[in-house]
Amino acid sequence: MGGYPGGMARSIESHQRALRALLARTHGPGDDAVALPLAQAAGRVLAEDLLAPLDLPPHTNSQMDGFAVRVADLAATPESGTAPGDGTEPGAGTARGNGTAAGSGIEGGGSVTLPVHGTRAAGAGPVHHEPGTATAVMTGAVIPEGADAVLPVERVDPPRFDTPTITVPAGLADTTAEGTFVRPVGSDVARGAVALPAGTRLGVAAIGACAALGLVADATVLVRRGPRVLALSGGDEVVPAGAELKPGTLYDANGPLLDAWLREAGAEDVACLRVSDDPALFVERLEEAVRSLRPDLVVTSGGISAGAFEVVRQGLEAHGEDAWFGHVAVQPGGPQGHAVFRGTPVVCVPGNPVSTWVSCEVLLRDALAAVWGSCEAPRWGTAVLTGEVQPLPARTQLRRGRVTGHDDAGSARVALVGGASSHLLTAAARADVLVRIPHGEAPLPAGAAVAVLPVAGGVLALGGAGEPCEPGGDTTRPRARCASPGLDHDTTRRADEKDEGDDE
């Protein structure tokens, strides 16, 4: 248990400010941009407005399978018995009924009957609409010129297309306004207007929008350049995947985790280095890597807490400038640090894997978004807890959770996933939000509103993940399995199911 009085720790917000100031020492907000082919720009943030090269939709089209009509043709008067208009054009046989349309079950008392002229499928070119008629149109079909509304097929009588006439019930005829179920040309975005403003992350919908605008995969888009990052992780106990797992050792989770996270956060390039517990060697390798790679930012994981082998803290306190190592009043992510090394900002996050990840999501993301603009800032929402949660007395907790639907009032419901301990990485991998539990003494009851931060957006950028963390390392990897033979899943309580009061 890492106990310390909350009063001696920085708040999350004050540490965010410190990281912003650190990164701003070498980079101004949105300093530079890079032109990338669209195919490589997924997950990146636009550096300039993207203008629409065409109207979207490119033509006025139907929102429904139904019948295109002129609204004026639905406004027949009981006296005339026909729809207004000149009454002489083709289709002037339009009649207003006064009873229930035969077999339709539709209430009458003002219904209008129109002859059906033509059928238009999506993809067919524009045609002229005959006044006083209805044209069958499928969803997406160009609205025939002269028609100004669409009646859904299921609301007319008969509710089908193989019919010479349709009867429009009075309730529908009276309430259909011009534009009903019509999608005007350019109603999503007009040609020349801003389709995606600068600052938009090229997520799934934005990629779809670019495709809809006709941008081909090698069309160039200008995106914010992210930092080139050197990521250091390790410790004597940490070995790369594929190596022999000797007693007391464990596989490197944080190197690949940082590599994936930094790329998803818009880093231009990421180099990963594993370091030992020897502070002199740590400084030597850092020195070498900073000189040869010239990163914009160094991120370290581990080696900063209260142990006897805190290689990062010891190395940077002795050889860095403006080093700060202390605590933030948050769990996980309590121990934190930062320094400047040979002019390069260094952000130091704690080594427990969930602490590394949560620190990146909440602390580093804020600074990268503010100073580099290479990713979106953390955007908190609210949800209600599905069960009671015991807070910590002096630290905000950032628990992992999954949104499980909505309550009767429409609020998102969030259930915690796994316990509070920061080694519970597989449980964290099942989470889609971080749940902010304010410090306090009394349990938060089920139904209490809490802040939640979506965290499951990273998959898009991973296709481009670069070099493995250990180039040249042993490539013989243990094969993944779905379940361990012999492990009784019914009776084994997993470590990540242990819950409250766990505040390491």
Ligand SMILES: Nc1nc2c(c(=O)[nH]1)N[C@H]1C(S)=C(S)[C@@H](COP(=O)(O)OP(=O)(O)OC[C@H]3O[C@@H](n4cnc5c(N)ncnc54)[C@H](O)[C@@H]3O)O[C@H]1N2
């Ligand atoms: N006396 C105290 N002890 C600890 C405190 C404290 O306040 N007082 N804080 C605890 C908290 S909270 C955290 S978080 C950790 C942070 O420690 P470090 O940042 O120094 O990290 P390490 O000691 O190097 O490692 C912690 C933990 O994570 C494992 N680890 C490290 N790197 C990796 C990796 N690349 N892949 C997988 N796992 C990794 C490491 O084996 C340790 O188990 O300190 C607490 N202690």
Ligand code: MOO
């Ligand atoms: O604060 Mo530590 O980061 O819980 O594991």
